[in-house]
Amino acid sequence: MKRAFRYRFYPTTEQAAELSRTFGWAASVSSITRRWRSAPGPGTASSAGSPTCSPGVALTRWKKSGELAFLTEVSCNPLQQALRHPQTAFADFFAKRAKYRRYKSRKTSRSSAEYTRRAFTWREGRLTLAKVVESLDIGWPRPLPEGAVTVRTPVTVSRDAAGRWFVSPLCEDAIMPALAATNTVGLDAGITCLVTLSTGEKITKPRHERRDRARPARAQRELSCKAKGSANREKDRRRVARDPARIADWRRHFLHKLSTRLVRENQVVVIEDLTVRNQLKNRRLARAISDTAWMDLHMMLEYKCAWYGRDLVVIDCFFPSSKLCGACGTRVAKLPLNVRACTCECGTVHDRDVNAERNIPAAGLAAAACGDGVRPQRESSRTGRSSVKQEHQRATAGIPRL
DSSP states (O other): OEEEOOEEEOOOHHHHHHHHHHHHHHHHHHHHHHHHHHSOSSSHHHHHOOTTSOHHHHHHHHHHSSTTGGGGGSOHHHHHHHHHHHHHHHHHHHTTSSOOOOOOOTTTSOEEEEEOGGGEEEETTEEEETTOSSOOOBOOSSOOOTTOOEEEEEEEEEEOTTSOEEEEEEEEOOOOOOOOOOOEEEEEEOSSSSEEETTSOEEOOOOHHHHTSHHHHHHHHHHHTSOTTOHHHHHHHHHHHHHHHHHHHHHHHHHHHHHHHHHHHOSEEEEEOOOHHHHTTOTTTHHHHHHHOHHHHHHHHHHHHHHHTOEEEEEOTTSOTTTBOTTTOOBOSOOOTTOOEEEOTTSOEEEHHHHHHHHHHHHHHHHHHHOOOSSOOOSOOTTSSOHHHHHHHTGGGGSOOO
16 A cells, blocks of 8 residues: 655755755746646747647756746756646546646745655665755654555655645555454534544543634734734744644644544444535634544544545434434434433433434444435425435445445
8 A cells, every 4th residue: 555654854954945946946837837728828838838748848848948947957857747737637627527726825835846756765764855965854753664665756845834844755555454343433523522432432622723822813913013025024924834733733643543543443433424614604613613623533534444444434414313312213303502412202311412422323334234324214305306216315325435
């Protein structure tokens, strides 16, 4: 299996200058290609080559032109990669596989460059890039896995908005399957707690953003007082960018530990397919929902289950996990978010989150076993079709996705 590992490195002054030029010229090549494909016509790019020619031929023609001669200052390999990406993006757009390519600013966005196999050397854990003096000083908080001995193409070098440098090699890694497990766990995402497990355990939300909310606000106020274009403004801009980066690192570290624990202890993991984009429209809860990062947890569980041979079952977001009584199966007609506990007609008192996490594993196992739909049968439908036909189309919602 191919896996990418990201490590931070600390470049020298010469290395930082060379990589910064590489990032800048790669962004220029990408912008020229984007303008070229969006509005073809007479101009610098159109006079240098054809958009349909190979990246190597187009780049050679651009270097020979007087206006783009500065491209010879850096390695041609990351420039060719920067030329291939817009072409792939436009091909996907015209084939209706993706949206239109967006513009990315060099100052606020993450800068990166890709080096293929002929543009770097990897010997005994030391990485040397083309036209970069000496090998990179990589910090190794953890070594590469023993099976990941072959570094493949590409190697991505990046710098985030906070000024931190990262290198990400792509390696061949043999992942050992996890120990056998027979447990099944269901996850119910919530606002008051991150997730509630079917075992009754509630994972408390760390509230990283709330804990460090005053510091970014103070740094942002200091940034607004600096003159535009000054060195002090650039210094404060990076200080402002470090706060969200630190919060994101805390959040990612916590989610990685949680997802790894769930995958190793359980054979079947059942989660809900939540529409987070629609939930973020609630202006009162948008900040709390963003801090939970449910989709990041979903993504981690998805690829880790595929790595370790576990089953991930995703049930439909419209399944009434909180409204359905886990004892008698009666569905509550209305259950607002501010109601955290309710009493069923059978007399059972349910905690909202605990009741949901009990219903989710049962629905997920039923969908995985027989492909049954996870939405209840209804007497009428707004589409005018019978509920049986509607359930037949939704039956694939509960099939495991690996």
